[in-house]
Amino acid sequence: MKLVFSTCIMLFTITSAFAQSKVVASISNARVDKGVCRVCLFNNAAAFTGKSGAPVQCIQAPVKGGTAEAVFENVSSGTYAVAVFHDANNNGKMDLNFLGIPKEGYGASRNKLPLTSAPGYEENKFTVPDKTTTTLRMRLRNL
Numbered sequence: 001m002k003l004v005f006s007t008c009i010m011l012f013t014i015t016s017a018f019a020q021s022k023v024v025a026s027i028s029n030a031r032v033d034k035g036v037c038r039v040c041l042f043n044n045a046a047a048f049t050g051k052s053g054a055p056v057q058c059i060q061a062p063v064k065g066g067t068a069e070a071v072f073e074n075v076s077s078g079t080y081a082v083a084v085f086h087d088a089n090n091n092g093k094m095d096l097n098f099l100g101i102p103k104e105g106y107g108a109s110r111n112k113l114p115l116t117s118a119p120g121y122e123e124n125k126f127t128v129p130d131k132t133t134t135t136l137r138m139r140l141r142n143l
Helices: 002-018
Strands: 021-028 036-042 057-062 068-075 078-087 106-108 126-128 133-139
Touching: 021 036, 021 078, 036 068, 057 068, 068 078, 078 133, 106 133, 126 133
Parallel strands: 021 133
Antiparallel strands: 021 068, 036 057, 036 078, 078 106, 078 126
16 A cells, blocks of 8 residues: 555656746846846735735846846746846845835836836736746846
């Protein structure tokens, strides 16, 4: 019985690993080749807007030639959105001016970036099917 149970667990684990997908975020329009792009993958609106919850994964991608690339591995099928900001001074946070306007470039998965508010989950969500690579072309907005 233990052997059967162990075999089932092992097969489930192997099958699950093969059913995973990949999300590649290709980021452009960084002003300088300093710091990193901090890129996070979210599976719900509350986490995306910072109200509650946490990202599924976050990656720090080096900036070179005004571009960066973040690769999210082992992503389950589902609906997601990606948020990014260029942490040019590498201080771990998005720098804002005295009015609360970003001083560093920022972006979202579908490049839906309203001028007067933060990007939203619904406008930037996308679907990840099983066993695929989803490539996003994201352009940073620099104000």
